[in-house]
Each structure stands twice: as structure tokens, then as C-alpha cells.
Amino acid sequence: xxxxxxxxxxGGVSLAISLAVYLVVPGQVSMQPIxxxxxxxxITPATVPLACATAFAVIGVMLVASSxxxxxxxxxxxxxxxxxxxxxxxxxxxxMLLAYVFTMEFLGYLLATSLFLLMLNLYFGTxxxxxxxxxxxxxxxxxxxxxxxxxxxxxxxxxxxx
Amino acid sequence: xxxxxxxDGFWMILDWGPLAMLAAGILxxxxxxxxxxxxxxxxxALLVPLSYQLPALLGIPLLxxxxxxxxxxxxxxxxxxxxxxxxxAAATIFDGYPMAQQGKARKALQMSLVxxxxxxxxxxxxxxxxxxxxxxxxxxxxxxxxxxLFVFSLVIIAGVTGDSFLKGVFAAxxxxxxxxxxxxxxxxxxxxxxxxxxxxxxxxxxxxxxxxFAVSEVLIQSEKGFRDRDRKSSDLLGAAHGENxxxxxxxxxxxxxxxxxxxxxxxxxxxxxLGAPIAAFLAYTFAKRTSRNPELFGKGSxxxxxxxxxxxxxxxxxxxxxxxxxxxxxxxxxxxxLGAFVAQGMRPGPDLFTQHAATMYALLWGMIIANAMLFLxxxxxxxxxxxxxxIPKRILFPAILAIATVGSYSLNxxxxxxxxxxxxxxVGYGMKKFGIPFAPMIITALLGRSVENSLVQSYIVLEGKLxxxxxxxxxxxxxxxxxxxxxxxxxxxxxxxxxxxx
Amino acid sequence: MSKRLIPWSMASLLTIILAMSxxxxxxxxxxxxxxxxxxxxxxxxxxxxxxxxHARAIxxxxxxxxxxxxxxxxxxGGTGAIAAQFVLNSxxxxxxxxxxxxxxxxLVxxxxxxxxxxxxxxxxxxxxxxxxxxxxxxDAPFKTFEEFVAYAKANPGKVRYGSAGVWGIPxxxxxxxxxxxxxxxxxxxxKGGGPALQALLQGEVMITxxxxxxxxxxxxxxxxxxxxxxxxxxxxxxxxxxxxxELGYPDIVFYLWRxxxxxxxxxxxxxxxxxxxxxKIAEDKSFYRMIRRFGEQVIFMRGDEFGAxxxxxxxxxxxxxxxxxx
Numbered sequence: 001x002x003x004x005x006x007x008x009x010x011g012g013v014s015l016a017i018s019l020a021v022y023l024v025v026p027g028q029v030s031m032q033p034i035x036x037x038x039x040x041x042x043i044t045p046a047t048v049p050l051a052c053a054t055a056f057a058v059i060g061v062m063l064v065a066s067s068x069x070x071x072x073x074x075x076x077x078x079x080x081x082x083x084x085x086x087x088x089x090x091x092x093x094x095x096m097l098l099a100y101v102f103t104m105e106f107l108g109y110l111l112a113t114s115l116f117l118l119m120l121n122l123y124f125g126t127x128x129x130x131x132x133x134x135x136x137x138x139x140x141x142x143x144x145x146x147x148x149x150x151x152x153x154x155x156x157x158x159x160x161x162x
Numbered sequence: 163x164x165x166x167x168x169x170d171g172f173w174m175i176l177d178w179g180p181l182a183m184l185a186a187g188i189l190x191x192x193x194x195x196x197x198x199x200x201x202x203x204x205x206x207a208l209l210v211p212l213s214y215q216l217p218a219l220l221g222i223p224l225l226x227x228x229x230x231x232x233x234x235x236x237x238x239x240x241x242x243x244x245x246x247x248x249x250x251a252a253a254t255i256f257d258g259y260p261m262a263q264q265g266k267a268r269k270a271l272q273m274s275l276v277x278x279x280x281x282x283x284x285x286x287x288x289x290x291x292x293x294x295x296x297x298x299x300x301x302x303x304x305x306x307x308x309x310x311l312f313v314f315s316l317v318i319i320a321g322v323t324g325d326s327f328l329k330g331v332f333a334a335x336x337x338x339x340x341x342x343x344x345x346x347x348x349x350x351x352x353x354x355x356x357x358x359x360x361x362x363x364x365x366x367x368x369x370x371x372x373x374x375f376a377v378s379e380v381l382i383q384s385e386k387g388f389r390d391r392d393r394k395s396s397d398l399l400g401a402a403h404g405e406n407x408x409x410x411x412x413x414x415x416x417x418x419x420x421x422x423x424x425x426x427x428x429x430x431x432x433x434x435x436l437g438a439p440i441a442a443f444l445a446y447t448f449a450k451r452t453s454r455n456p457e458l459f460g461k462g463s464x465x466x467x468x469x470x471x472x473x474x475x476x477x478x479x480x481x482x483x484x485x486x487x488x489x490x491x492x493x494x495x496x497x498x499x500l501g502a503f504v505a506q507g508m509r510p511g512p513d514l515f516t517q518h519a520a521t522m523y524a525l526l527w528g529m530i531i532a533n534a535m536l537f538l539x540x541x542x543x544x545x546x547x548x549x550x551x552x553i554p555k556r557i558l559f560p561a562i563l564a565i566a567t568v569g570s571y572s573l574n575x576x577x578x579x580x581x582x583x584x585x586x587x588x589v590g591y592g593m594k595k596f597g598i599p600f601a602p603m604i605i606t607a608l609l610g611r612s613v614e615n616s617l618v619q620s621y622i623v624l625e626g627k628l629x630x631x632x633x634x635x636x637x638x639x640x641x642x643x644x645x646x647x648x649x650x651x652x653x654x655x656x657x658x659x660x661x662x663x664x
Numbered sequence: 665m666s667k668r669l670i671p672w673s674m675a676s677l678l679t680i681i682l683a684m685s686x687x688x689x690x691x692x693x694x695x696x697x698x699x700x701x702x703x704x705x706x707x708x709x710x711x712x713x714x715x716x717x718h719a720r721a722i723x724x725x726x727x728x729x730x731x732x733x734x735x736x737x738x739x740x741g742g743t744g745a746i747a748a749q750f751v752l753n754s755x756x757x758x759x760x761x762x763x764x765x766x767x768x769x770x771l772v773x774x775x776x777x778x779x780x781x782x783x784x785x786x787x788x789x790x791x792x793x794x795x796x797x798x799x800x801x802x803d804a805p806f807k808t809f810e811e812f813v814a815y816a817k818a819n820p821g822k823v824r825y826g827s828a829g830v831w832g833i834p835x836x837x838x839x840x841x842x843x844x845x846x847x848x849x850x851x852x853x854x855k856g857g858g859p860a861l862q863a864l865l866q867g868e869v870m871i872t873x874x875x876x877x878x879x880x881x882x883x884x885x886x887x888x889x890x891x892x893x894x895x896x897x898x899x900x901x902x903x904x905x906x907x908x909x910e911l912g913y914p915d916i917v918f919y920l921w922r923x924x925x926x927x928x929x930x931x932x933x934x935x936x937x938x939x940x941x942x943x944k945i946a947e948d949k950s951f952y953r954m955i956r957r958f959g960e961q962v963i964f965m966r967g968d969e970f971g972a973x974x975x976x977x978x979x980x981x982x983x984x985x986x987x988x989x990x
Binding site: 352505 | 850
């Protein structure tokens with residue numbers, strides 16, 4: 001995507017955010033003046049969020065407008081944002097990551113981490129029993145022991161719970 | 163000057179017990195600080211109860227060691243794996259990580275250590291010599307002054323946008339929006355909680371940083387299949403250690419940047435409520451603006467590592483100033499230490515140095531000695547840590563995710579933070595692809611609430627009349643500075659791109 | 665393709681088996697008795713305040729009486745609402761406790777209709793309570809409480825006071841004070857006791873309700889002057905400071921209590937067990953010494969007694985808040 005394209009997409013995103021905030025604020029944020037203010041200038045909890053929404057609208061418009069400027073148009077087309085071969089790799093990583101988080105409660109940290117690391121390593125080319133063993137067994141256990149026992153962080157136990 | 167107490171204190175700290183505690187603390191601090199998601203605050207929180215049971219000269223040096231070690235330790239994962247170990251190390255990633263990718267990991271670590279130690283030493287000496295007069299500086303800052311300082315910081319840092327002003331402003335407002343989520347103590351209202359209890363605390367700063375920097379980098383690396391460059395390990399570590407080691411000349415060449423950044427860090431540390439991240443970003447920004455090679459910043463500039471690291475450690479020593487003088491902690495770690503002091507019967511405040519003079523000076527000497535110890539220990543550790551670069555990326559990066567997950571989880575023992583981390587990871591990925599800078603977003607997310615609060619407080623204190631700002635010279639000075647910066651930026655932009663993008 | 669599948673599936677199977685066996689091994693170590701994990705004591709305010717200090721004192725003495733460590737977890741924000749909801753979110757098995765205070769548990773929740781009330785928590789033990797003091801800058805244009813009232817009457821809105829957060833302490837007591845005395849002060853909210861104290865020292869506000877623990881040093885140095893304490897008897901650390909009762913306002917009495925609370929649903933046997941533990945801690949000699957160093961006393965109240973005290977206070981605060989909101 002060229003810089004021009006980026007500006008336009010970003011401009012669109014900015015306008016979308018602006019709209020979203022304007023829609024959400026009345027339900028989520030109180031519009032009552034903060035105690036102590038209100039006499040000359042109304043400052044409410046909604047002041048800053050709404051200011052942000054307005055700013056995003058302005059920025060969105062300016063981004064799209066700037067995309068037509070000559071300076072930008074002259075720039076050579078950039079490389080692609082993402083290569084074709086990269087897409088499956090990226091998707092796999094993201095899906096694994098999401099699966100990791102959403103199954104952790106059920107499987108427990110140790111098991112989930114073990115599977116997560118194993119899957120990613122196998123997909124991206126790690127081979128050999130020692131390497132895989134370290135990745136899938138030693139690392140999760142080391143992390144679990146250090147954070148769970150030394151730093152006293154109660155990690156999810158999942159189905160291994162006793 | 164209480165000469166007798168100063169000398170007594172010196173001998174008091176030079177004992178096996180206190181020195182051992184300092185050393186232990188430093189090692190623990192480096193270890194904990196270098197693990198993403200763990201912070202020195204956690205380690206201190208775990209060990210504070212222990213310090214209650216020990217006599218003051220054993221317990222408190224332990225905490226001091228952890229504090230100092232932790233602040234340096236945070237730079238290690240920042241440089242090696244684009245993951246901030248502490249909030250203050252975030253700015254170090256901008257140049258530290260590229261340096262590691264260029265095979266200069268060890269040099270970056272060494273620079274970071276030199277800068278950190280220098281910054282620490284400078285602020286400790288300042289603390290020692292000028293505590294009384296500088297304490298008064300803290301008292302000059304009321305709500306209007308804070309507000310002006312925040313505005314100044316925001317504008318300055320948002321201005322480090324690289325090429326596109328609009329993208330930087332976009333990032334800034336994104337951070338500001340994120341900062342409004344949750345319950346606020348000053349206004350008493352809750353915003354954007356969507357009925358979900360998890361949102362009431364707002365988005366945790368470290369979660370956001372880890373997501374933005376670490377998770378996004380993993381995603382980016384995954385595109386290339388986590389392929390390592392086909393180079394021999396000696397290349398990765400820098401040819402024959404010559405290229406990868408910090409030279410005297412290089413270090414000496416950094417002296418102006420270090421001095422400037424340490425001054426910034428010390429100033430920020432003296433004023434309660436600010437903290438290391440702000441100091442680091444401000445120092446980075448100033449270093450970039452005053453550098454002879456600003457284009458190198460973000461691509462592996464040595465100055466870009468030296469500046470934030472000296473600043474964030476300088477904050478450390480200076481943070482004790484309002485703590486000792488008034489019992490008002492400069493940041494959360496100092497606050498935890500406050501509890502430790504009080505439990506030892508040493509109530510911070512004006513009579514701290516009259517009632518417990520020798521002990522206090524012993525602790526101050528301890529801080530200075532700790533700097534030397536930190537340097538010694540860490541120097542040898544840099545070679546060790548640098549070898550992490552040798553681990554194949556496909557093993558290293560997933561493991562980083564696993565550790566980052568624990569780190570986020572540990573904040574609230576809740577998977578919500580982990581999910582937030584992933585969301586920010588995706589956002590960070592998008593930002594990297596679109597060329598949107600991180601710094602403005604990070605700063606507004608950090609300062610957003612504080613700016614709002616100080617605005618409300620200023621309004622009340624100034625009785626709603628804007629004109630009353632004029633009676634606050636310090637605040638006005640910062641506003642003027644802000645105006646100057648904006649003007650300079652506008653002029654510079656006009657000159658650089660005639661008729662180009664706006 | 666087939667060459668890759670074999671190691672894939674075998675490795676996965678191996679991992680699952682090994683991971684489960686390790687999981688079982690670590691699980692074997694866990695005992696059935698309470699406590700089986702570290703106990704978390706959650707503080708609803710920022711570090712460094714009197715609450716934090718008391719909690720750390722508790723936690724440092726705890727190892728004598730229980731096998732598992734007790735750790736302090738700070739969850740500041742929303743005048744304690746964040747901490748309260750955190751504790752309510754966790755499993756009610758006695759391992760996550762709230763170190764509560766009126767701000768969080770009687771004031772802000774009633775004032776803002778938050779989704780938790782008196783019955784959301786089970787009182788385990790009160791450690792102590794301290795009265796709300798009225799601290800003034802030494803150079804303020806009033807040197808005694810009477811002078812303060814006179815000055816405030818003559819200059820409505822001119823005297824600014826700093827609070828530690830909206831609908832907390834000292835916000836509510838000071839608002840009540842204004843109503844009873846017929847004076848008008850200007851409220852400046854700060855984020856916690858530390859910033860409020862800083863504002864007092866800086867001069868931005870003339871009075872605050874800062875606790876003795878934080879202000880004693882400044883009082884000794886002469887920069888802060890205590891005008892009164894909202895109590896029935898004089899504070900041991902401030903023997904020359906009159907009480908509101910002495911000054912003729914017997915109903916302006918407010919206490920900042922500090923007590924351990926368990927989330928609703930915690931089983932009664934565990935509640936009993938916790939009450940025992942905290943009673944022992946409260947009666948511990950070194951604990952007592954630490955609290956005395958703070959300038960405070962140990963005023964222990966066990967479960968039910970604490971509950972009765974709190975219920976009475978809860979009702980009183982509820983009525984007060986309704987009146988203030990009118």
C-alpha cells in the first residue's frame with residue numbers, strides 16, 4: 001500500500017472511531033459537571049472523550065485531504081503491507097495466540113503453554129527431540145515454577161487442578 | 163551540613179550485612195527487572211514484609227538494591243526482545259532493539275548500563291548535596307503547575323512523530339481515549355466500563371506496553387517465518403567482539419546526552435507523581451532534538467539508548483527527595499518504601515534527618531555504593547544476556563509470548579489483562595505497518611488521567627478564571643515553552659516541505 | 665506431508681502425558697487445609713498511606729501464625745471501588761481478602777450506587793480506627809478551631825480543603841462539618857492522601873484531613889497545625905488538640921476504620937479460621953509495637969462485634985449521604 005493509501009485508510013479509521021465514540025458516550029459516560037466546576041466552563045467526565053471524538057473527526061478529514069496533496073502523490077509506491085506468503089504464517093500465529101488465551105482457563109497455564117509452544121515451533125520448523133523437548137516441556141515448567149512458586153502468582157490450574 | 167552524621171553513616175554502611183543486602187537486592191532487581199511483566203515493584207512488594215522484621219540497615223538496603231537493579235534490568239529485554247521490562251525502559255526499545263538486530267546487542271546493553279549508572283550517580287549526588295533547597299522545588303508545584311508541565315510534556319513528546327504530524331496526533335488521541343476508561347477518583351465517575359467489572363480499573367499501562375511492543379513484534383516476525391539471518395553466531399554477536407563492544411571513545415562521546423538526560427530525570431524525580439516513563443520519553447525527545455544526527459534515532463542510534471536510560475535511573479535517586487523531605491513518595495516504588503521506613507520507626511518528614519541522621523546518611527552512602535556494585539555485576543552479565551540473541555527466533559519469540567502472558571496475567575490474576583495485551587498487540591502491529599509512532603500514544607495513555615485531574619483541580623484553585631493562570635509564573639513559563647516548541651516545529655516543517663503535506 | 669505428521673502427533677501426545685504427570689506432581693504438594701495458597705490482602709488505596717502501612721505490618725507478622733505467606737496487593741482507584749470489585753470477583757475461599765475502610769465500604773458505594781453494599785462482605789477483624797483530624801497550615805489565618813470557623817463564616821468559599829478522593833474520607837466528614845457549622849469551604853479533590861498532603865504543604869489548600877501517621881513529622885516541625893480531631897477522646901499522639909465533643913459538636917465524630925473483610929460466600933469454617941488468625945496477629949507484641957510507631961493504637965474487634973459496629977456506621981453514613989446530596 002502506498003503512503004497515499006495508508007492516509008486514506010487511516011482517515012477512514014479515524015472517522016469510524018470518532019463516530020463510535022460519539023455513539024457510545026451517552027450510554028457509558030456521565031454528562032454531569034464535575035463537582036467544583038460548572039460555573040464558567042462545564043467540565044464533565046464526558047469532556048475529554050468527546051474532545052477526542054471531535055479530534056478524530058478532524059484528523060480523519062485532514063488525513064484524507066492530505067492524501068490528495070502533491071507531495072504524497074509523488075512518493076514511490078511502497079512495498080506491500082504484507083507479502084502473500086506471510087499471510088498464512090501471520091494468521092496461524094494469531095489463531096494460536098487466541099486459542100492459547102481462550103483455552104488457558106480450561107487447560108491450565110502449564111498445559112496450554114506447552115501445547116502453544118509446541119504448535120508454533122512445529123509449524124515454524126523446529127525439529128529434533130531435544131529441541132522440541134526443551135520447548136514443550138522444560139520452558140513451560142520453568143516459567144510455571146518461577147512465576148508460580150517464587151513470585152507467588154497463582155496461575156490457572158485448569159483440568160490439572162487437584 | 164551534619165558532618166559527623168555523614169561520616170558515621172559512611173562507616174555504618176561499610177559493614178558485611180548491609181553490603182550483602184545491597185548486593186543481593188541488586189541481583190534480585192536485575193533478574194526481576196529483566197523478566198517481561200515482572201517489575202521491581204512486585205519484588206519489593208514481596209520483600210517489604212521481610213524488611214519490616216530486619217533492622218533498618220539490613221532491610222532497607224535490600225529494597226534499595228532491588229529498586230536500582232530493577233531499573234537497569236528493564237532495559238535488557240527492551241533491547242534484546244523488544245519487550246519493556248519496566249515502564250521506564252519503553253523508550254529504550256526505539257533504538258536498543260534495532261541495535262540488537264544489527265548485531266550490536268552487547269554494545270547496546272553496555273551503553274545502557276553506563277548511562278544508567280551515570281544517571282543514578284548524578285541524581286544520588288544531587289540528592290546528597292542539595293536535598294534541602296531542591297525539596298523546595300517540589301513545593302512549588304501545585305495543580306496549575308502540574309497541568310502546564312503535562313501539557314508541555316505532551317506537546318514535546320507528541321512532536322517526536324518522525325515524519326507525519328497527523329499520524330502522531332492520531333496516536334496521541336488514541337492514547338488519550340484509552341486513558342479515560344475506568345473509574346476516576348477525582349470526578350468519582352466511571353467511564354466506558356460497559357457493565358464489565360474488569361474495565362473499572364482502566365487499561366493497565368504495562369499490559370499496554372507489552373502488547374504494543376512485544377506481541378506486535380512477534381506478529382511481525384511471524385510474517386517472515388521467524389527466520390534468522392543466515393549468519394554465523396559470531397556475526398550476530400558482532401565480529402570478534404571488537405565491533406560489538408562499547409569503546410571508551412563512544413562512551414565519552416555520550417557525555418553531553420547523558421548529562422542532559424540525567425538533569426531531566428532528576429528534575430522529574432523531584433516532583434512527586436511523575437515517574438520514570440515520562441523522564442525517559444522526555445529525555446529521548448530532547449536528545450533527538452539536540453542531536454547532530456537526528457535521522458539516526460529509531461534506527462539504532464547510541465544516543466537513543468543513552469538518553470532514556472540515564473533519565474530513568476536519575477529519577478530513581480531524585481524520587482527519594484520528596485520522600486525524605488516530606489514523606490510524599492515520588493512514585494509507587496518510593497511509596498512502598500515509605501511504608502518500610504515508617505515501620506522502622508523512621509517517619510519521613512522534616513525531622514527525619516534530625517532524629518535519624520546517621521542512619522539516613524548511611525542509606526544515602528548505600529545508594530552511591532549500590533551504583534558501583536550495579537555497574538560491576540551488570541557489566542559481566544551483559545555478555546551473558548547478549549547471548550540470548552543466539553536463540554533461534556522460532557523458539558525465542560513464542561517463549562516471549564508465554565512469559566508476557568504470565569506477566570500480564572499477574573497484574574490482576576485475570577485473563578482479561580492477557581486479552582487486553584493481545585488487543586494492543588494487534589493494534590501495535592497495525593501501527594507498525596501504517597507507520598504510526600508509538601511514543602505519543604504511550605505518553606497520552608500515561609498522562610491522560612493526570613492531565614484531566616490537574617485541569618479540574620486547577621479550575622477549582624483558579625476559581626474558574628483563566629486569567630488567574632498569570633499569577634502562577636512557573637505554569638506560565640511552561641506554557642510559553644510549549645508555544646515556543648510549537649512555533650519552532652511549525653517553522654521547521656514549513657521550511658522542510660514547501661507546499662508538501664500539511 | 666506424512667513425514668511431518670508423525671513427529672507432530674507423537675510429540676503432542678508425549679507432551680500431554682508428560683505435562684499431566686508434572687501437573688499431578690505439583691498438585692500432590694498442595695494440602696487440603698486452609699490456607700493452601702498464599703493469602704492476598706488487597707489495599708484499596710495507593711501505597712504509602714496509613715492503610716498500606718498497617719497492611720504491611722500485618723503481613724510481616726503473619727508468618728508466625730500461618731504456613732502460607734500473606735502478601736499485600738495494591739489496587740488503588742475509584743476511592744477503593746476497584747479493589748472492592750476485584751475481591752468480589754475472586755473465589756470466596758478465604759485467600760483473597762479486602763483491607764477495607766469506610767471510604768470504600770460505607771461511603772463511595774452508597775454515594776454512587778455501586779453494586780456492592782454492607783452484605784457483600786463478611787467482617788473478619790477490625791484492626792483499629794483513627795479519628796478524622798482537621799489539619800491546617802501553620803501559616804493559615806486561623807490558629808484555633810474557633811478562629812477557623814469564624815474566618816470561614818466571614819469568607820465563604822475562600823478556604824480550600826484537600827480531600828483524598830470524592831465521596832471518601834475526609835470529603836464526607838468535611839461536607840457534613842460545613843452543613844452543621846453553616847460554613848462554606850471549597851473542595852479540591854486529590855488522588856489519595858499523599859497528593860492531598862503535598863497540596864497542604866505547598867499551600868494550594870489550607871486544610872486537609874491527613875492522618876496522623878503521615879503528618880506527625882510535619883506537626884513536630886511546626887509546618888502543620890492540628891485544629892481538632894473528630895473524636896470523643898483526645899488522640900494519644902496529639903494531646904493538645906481538642907476534640908469535636910469538647911468544642912461543642914458531639915455529632916461530628918468520624919472514624920477511619922481499618923478492617924479485614926472476606927467476600928460474601930466464604931464458608932463459615934474458613935471465616936472462623938481467619939478470625940482466629942487475625943486475632944492472634946492483633947494480639948502479637950511486635951505488631952503492637954509497629955502500630956504504636958505509626959502513632960496509632962490497636963483496637964481489635966472480632967467478626968460479629970466488628971459487623972455490628974460496621975452495620976451501625978453503614979446506616980448512619982447512608983442517611984448522612986442522602987442529606988448531603990439534597
